[in-house]
Amino acid sequence: MSDQTPAVELRIAHVFFKNRRVLEDLNRRFPSRSATAIYGPSGSGKTTLLRTLSRMNDDVEGFRVEGRVLIEGENIYSKEVDASRLRRKVGMLFQKPCVFPKSIYQNVVFGLRHRDGIDRKALPEMAESVLREVRLWDEVKDRLNEWAPTLSQGQQQRLALARLLILEPKILLMDEPTSSLDPRSVEAIEALIERHSKLRAILLVTHNLEQARRVCDEIVFMDCGRFLESPPLPHSSPAGEELLNY
Amino acid sequence: MLRAFTLIACGLLIFVLSVAIIRGLPAIDLVFLTAESKNFGLEGGIFYQTLGTLILISGAAAVGLPIALGSALFQTEYLRRAPRLKKSFRVLMDALNSAPTIVFGLVGYLVFGAAFGVSWLTGAFILAVMILPTMQSSMVEAFEALPESYRETGQSLGLGRGAIIRSILLPQCFYGAATGLFLGLARAAGETAAILFTATTFSGVTIPESASDPATTLQTHIFTLAQEGLDPRAVENAWGAALVLLTLVFALLSAAIWVRSRLHWESAV
Structure with missing residues (x-):
């Protein structure tokens, strides 16, 4: 992939859940090394968009995409594309952390254990590296074999992020990853977004405009399943003011 | 009113259990449990009948478990976008579950009996189909x-x-799947009609030596001895065998309840 090829290119006409149109006219390119915030009110289609980019809605009855979603130039909704292969380069972090009822260490290396050609001896070192990345290492280094669900929600979210980062996805989709987390976890995740935006494409769905301004290179505004062509100015219109202040 | 119905239901269960224990317990001792049946069940014990029952339900588990597991996985994991088909599947299983067990015996004998004759293997296949929906x-x-x-x-x-x-x-649902297995086995252990004329014999068999041999089971033993109602020894041994069978069924149900209590995934996730 050349640097000119966008990590994500949307040419979506419509996205449906059965007969309900949830996204429409989404045409945009997201560069390969940058963080983009997707900001908009609840129900504007932000999460649906992220899930569409990683084909997480494939099992949802009546879900269909009209148009094309290109990841590194490849239409991910063509029949030749295997969804699990796609998700190896498009990782997704959910709003609510989900750790498996296993040890902290087993959670970190969970995805990696299912990859071919991984040197098993290198796993502990790789696990330490990503746990340091998410600033969790100092908190868990002496209890890696403890049950992961006993961690706090903020720690669980950082663990989920470490579990994703160890797989080195080229594109990182983050769906409100810091909502209702403790300040320490928020700070760790924001710092990581800033660092990793130099390495990979990050799409961050957030309800926090200040956060979007702090850590992202660009902010895309969404409402009613569409991108707003230009960011609304706070006092330019009632709608713009409402969107920025909701 | 509801409390009264509950009391009636519990009372009936306790009555049945009490009768089985009171009538069956005098027949049970070490010899009864470990000895071979003699004189057409009037003397000796029920060792080979117990073994035959265990062989049949083990065979049913070996045949039924992979089919039940495979179809459950197909239904939940591969039909996610086809809820109508999934529902049809469920209706089919419910229909299978409600079919009279004697019909399983008849159809099973027609299908499996043609291949294996009156044998424990035929019985295992029939029981496997019967417990599949459970x-x-x-x-x-x-x-x-x-x-x-x-x-x-x-x-x-x-x-x-x-x-x-x-x-x-599978790791997260292990206990749930095991619960299903034990419930199925409990049902198989209590089944008589479907195997009576397809898989078992009353006497002349100890351990089946081949797949085409019939087995002798607790159910058949009880059924035959109960018909000898005029001989008090037969009736006492029938009650003893019934209590052993009941204990086996309750042991399987208890196992099912125990493994269900071990379901431990994070409900908060």
Whole structure:
């Protein structure tokens, strides 16, 4: 992939859940090394968009995409594309952390254990590296074999992020990853977004405009399943003011 | 009113259990449990009948478990976008579950009996088909209770459907699936009609030596001795065998309840 090829290119006409149109006219390119915030009110289609980019809605009855979603130039909704292969380069972090009822260490290396050609001896070192990345290492280094669900929600979210980062996805989709987390976890995740935006494409769905301004290179505004062509100015219109202040 | 119905239901169960214990206990001793049946069941014990019952339900488990597991996985994991087909599947299983067991015996004899004759293997196949809906629906229930976030997390880490089943679904739903197995086996252990003329014999058999040999089971033993109602020794031995069978069924049900209590995934996720 050349640097000119966008990590994500949307040419979506419509996205449906059965007969309900949830996204429409989404045409945009997201560069390969940058963080983009997707900001908009609840129900504007932000999460649906992220899930569409990683084909997480494939099992949802009546879900269909009209148009094309290109990841590194490849239409991910063509029949030749295997969804699990796609998700190896498009990782997704959910709003609510989900750790498996296993040890902290087993959670970190969970995805990696299912990859071919991984040197098993290198796993502990790789696990330490990503746990340091998410600033969790100092908190868990002496209890890696403890049950992961006993961690706090903020720690669980950082663990989920470490579990994703160890797989080195080229594109990182983050769906409100810091909502209702403790300040320490928020700070760790924001710092990581800033660092990793130099390495990979990050799409961050957030309800926090200040956060979007702090850590992202660009902010895309969404409402009613569409991108707003230009960011609304706070006092330019009632709608713009409402969107920025909701 | 509801309390009265509950009391009636519990009272009936306690009555049946009490009668079985009071009438069966005098017949049971070490010899009865470990000796071979003699003089057409009037003397000796029920060792080979117990063994035959265990052989039949083990065979039913060996045949039925993979089919129940496979169809439950297909229903929950591969028909996610086809809810109508999934519902049809469930209706089919419910219909199978409600069919009279004697019909299983007749159809089973027609299908499996033609290949294996009156044999424990025919009985195992018939029981496997009979307990399939019990096991399958219990497994479906366990798989559907797994929080969707587990599957989605597996997907987001690039795991294929097979890897999600192997590494997430089955380990997390192990106890639910085991509950289904034990419930099915409990049902198989209590079944008489379907195997009476297809898999078992009353006497002349100890351990089946080949797949085409019939087995002697507790159910057949009780059925035959109970017909000898005029001989008090036969009746006492029938009650003794009934109590052993009841204990076996309750042991399997207790195992099912115990493994169900071990379901331990994070309900908060």
